[in-house]
Amino acid sequence: MTDxxxxxxxVVIGVPAVLVGYIWATEQVLRVLPESxxxxxxxxxxxxPALAFLALFLVWPMLGTAIHSFQNHPGTEFVGLDNYVxxxxxxxxxxxxxxxxxxxxxLTLFVVGFGLLxxxxxxxxxxxxxAKSVIFVPLAISMVAAGVIWLYMxxxxxxGAIQTGTLxxxxxxxxxxxxxxxxxxDFSVNTFMLIIVMAWMWTGFAMVIISAALKGINPELMEAxxxxxxxxxxxxxxxxxxxxxxxxxxxxxxxxxxxxKAFDIVYSMTSGQLNxxxxxxxxxxxxxxxxxxxxxxAIAVVLLLAIIPIMFxxxxxxxxxxxxx
Amino acid sequence: xxxxxxxxxxVGPKQxxxxxxxxxxxxxxxxxxxxxxxxxxxxxxxxxxxxxDAFGTGWWSALFPPYNFTFxxxxxVLGQSNIGTNFLNSLFISIPxxxxxxxxxAFAAYAFSWxxxxxxxxxxxxxxxxxxxxxxxxxxxxLSMFASWGIAGTFLAVWLAHTAYGLPFAIYLLRNFMGSLPxxxxxxxxxxxxxxxxxxxxxxxxxxxxxxxxxxxxxxLFVWNDxxxxxxxxxxxxxxNLPLTVSIAxxxxxxxxxxxxxxxxxxxxxxxxxxVFFGLxxxxxxxxxxxxxxx
Numbered sequence: 096m097t098d099x100x101x102x103x104x105x106v107v108i109g110v111p112a113v114l115v116g117y118i119w120a121t122e123q124v125l126r127v128l129p130e131s132x133x134x135x136x137x138x139x140x141x142x143x144p145a146l147a148f149l150a151l152f153l154v155w156p157m158l159g160t161a162i163h164s165f166q167n168h169p170g171t172e173f174v175g176l177d178n179y180v181x182x183x184x185x186x187x188x189x190x191x192x193x194x195x196x197x198x199x200x201x202l203t204l205f206v207v208g209f210g211l212l213x214x215x216x217x218x219x220x221x222x223x224x225x226a227k228s229v230i231f232v233p234l235a236i237s238m239v240a241a242g243v244i245w246l247y248m249x250x251x252x253x254x255g256a257i258q259t260g261t262l263x264x265x266x267x268x269x270x271x272x273x274x275x276x277x278x279x280x281d282f283s284v285n286t287f288m289l290i291i292v293m294a295w296m297w298t299g300f301a302m303v304i305i306s307a308a309l310k311g312i313n314p315e316l317m318e319a320x321x322x323x324x325x326x327x328x329x330x331x332x333x334x335x336x337x338x339x340x341x342x343x344x345x346x347x348x349x350x351x352x353x354x355x356k357a358f359d360i361v362y363s364m365t366s367g368q369l370n371x372x373x374x375x376x377x378x379x380x381x382x383x384x385x386x387x388x389x390x391x392x393a394i395a396v397v398l399l400l401a402i403i404p405i406m407f408x409x410x411x412x413x414x415x416x417x418x419x420x
Numbered sequence: 421x422x423x424x425x426x427x428x429x430x431v432g433p434k435q436x437x438x439x440x441x442x443x444x445x446x447x448x449x450x451x452x453x454x455x456x457x458x459x460x461x462x463x464x465x466x467x468x469x470x471x472x473d474a475f476g477t478g479w480w481s482a483l484f485p486p487y488n489f490t491f492x493x494x495x496x497v498l499g500q501s502n503i504g505t506n507f508l509n510s511l512f513i514s515i516p517x518x519x520x521x522x523x524x525x526a527f528a529a530y531a532f533s534w535x536x537x538x539x540x541x542x543x544x545x546x547x548x549x550x551x552x553x554x555x556x557x558x559x560x561x562x563l564s565m566f567a568s569w570g571i572a573g574t575f576l577a578v579w580l581a582h583t584a585y586g587l588p589f590a591i592y593l594l595r596n597f598m599g600s601l602p603x604x605x606x607x608x609x610x611x612x613x614x615x616x617x618x619x620x621x622x623x624x625x626x627x628x629x630x631x632x633x634x635x636x637x638x639x640x641l642f643v644w645n646d647x648x649x650x651x652x653x654x655x656x657x658x659x660x661n662l663p664l665t666v667s668i669a670x671x672x673x674x675x676x677x678x679x680x681x682x683x684x685x686x687x688x689x690x691x692x693x694x695x696v697f698f699g700l701x702x703x704x705x706x707x708x709x710x711x712x713x714x715x
Binding site for chain 1: 442445446448449452453456457458459460462463466475476477478479480508511512515516519520523524525527528530531532535536537540541543547548549550551552553554556557558560561562565575579580581583584585587588589591592593596600615616617620630631633634637638641645647665682683685686689690693694
């Protein structure tokens with residue numbers, strides 16, 4: 096019990112104190128330096144904690160993984176590009192890659208579109224917090240629970256039996272027969288069903304971020320436009336949307352990355368069967384099911400390379416943004 | 421356009437709750453709310469039904485007589501011996517794993533926003549680029565590192581790991597927000613002789629409250645709901661420090677596919693994140709600095 100108490104004190108008082116103390120200490124360190132040198136050193140002291148964390152837990156392990164992608168499974172000898180040749184010659188891996196593209200396009204469109212719609216709508220009503228909470232709740236649910244919730248939604252019983260799945264019961268009312276949603280491979284229906292689960296979870300995320308940006312817009316700008324007789328639609332198109340663009344880019348980027356890393360939902364709902372596999376799940380299988388560390392590492396590297404175009408697009412935007420600051 | 425029509429057009433936020441022009445708005449919003457609520461509602465209702473009912477008929481049939489609700493699923497989950505300890509462990513893991521990345525990211529975001537140094541933009545892009553590192557690709561090297569430091573299985577290990585995994589997004593979000601704060605505020609503070617530390621605590625942090633509140637919620641949720649990180653860095657070494665998610669996952673697997681308990685377990689683990697969300701929501705106030713933020 097005393098252990099718990101000590102831990103609690105460290106958690107509540109010690110951790111924040113250390114963090115604030117660090118920044119205060121940097122200023123004391125700078126005082127030792129001559130005035131002219133301080134601006135050159137100061138940024139690095141502020142960045143040091145973040146860079147140390149990232150180097151130790153992300154960059155360094157990833158470098159190890161990158162090296163491993165050119166090695167055999169135990170990492171004893173180099174095998175050149177064998178793992179990559181396997182990847183681009185494997186129909187399973189390419190199908191997973193194709194599914195990731197679907198995830199990337201549709202998850203992003205859905206989440207950003209609905210997130211923006213809800214953020215703008217709730218800003219105008221009195222039950223804003225209720226509406227926001229309803230949309231946000233799915234994000235508070237762990238992925239496993241979300242998987243179970245939607246297995247109930249998609250549940251399939253043969254025609255004639257009582258449908259316990261919400262979706263099949265609903266289309267039953269419309270006179271349509273039940274559909275085994277997660278087993279229909281045509282037009283990637285089952286993959287779309289998985290994307291819907293993820294979109295249902297993440298729309299609240301987009302909504303909260305966009306909403307925070309919306310609250311940051313000067314209300315006087317909108318009031319002035321309204322005084323001049325602009326309709327709500329004109330206010331949105333002329334003032335709100337342009338000011339939200341940077342935020343929408345942030346959310347889109349986050350969603351594209353989320354789509355590329357999609358794992359939990361696929362793993363828990365279909366295990367990647369029936370053509371629903373995605374890259375991250377393929378990597379997990381290679382690593383923990385087949386023990387193929389070399390191949391798993393190569394998949395991780397491919398995943399990393401896939402993001403580079405998105406990063407370049409963001410750099411371009413970022414530069415443009417910096418230019419006007 | 422009549423004067424009355426123009427006046428209606430100018431109905432601003434929080435007005436005209438039932439003005440007929442807004443019927444479309446409310447309809448759209450309420451339909452969306454229903455669509456979003458139904459999946460969770462279904463599981464919630466099923467979590468109060470005996471297993472035989474839940475597997476035999478859809479959740480909506482519980483809305484009609486004869487009513488047959490039970491707490492036994494919840495009793496079963498709460499009756500598991502370690503739930504209280506696990507709950508506390510989840511708190512001990514989640515609070516620092518939320519506080520540390522926010523501070524560390526805020527320091528970095530401030531430097532990226534308001535300090536000049538060579539390679540600033542390139543470095544920022546590299547940091548954000550780390551968003552794409554799939555966690556699975558770092559688990560094994562990081563675990564062996566923790567083992568060599570002798571902290572595998574401790575809360576500290578999980579704090580450090582979650583901080584690193586959360587940083588790229590946190591820095592991205594905060595840098596985006598801090599960078600759009602008005603330059604004049606910081607320039608005049610510097611002219612008045614304020615140090616970077618003073619500017620940071622007195623200006624940058626308070627003005628970034630909406631972004632920080634949003635970030636705090638997300639980071640807390642990710643850590644609270646995380647299964648993978650806790651499973652790899654704690655469970656193998658020190659079962660006493662396990663968070664709620666791992667014990668609930670264990671409950672599921674030990675019950676076979678005991679989905680009737682899964683609903684109850686999911687709602688028990690959701691309780692705190694929801695309280696946090698509602699508690700922080702009031703910080704999303706409109707126009708934090710007289711509306712001087714450029715979106």
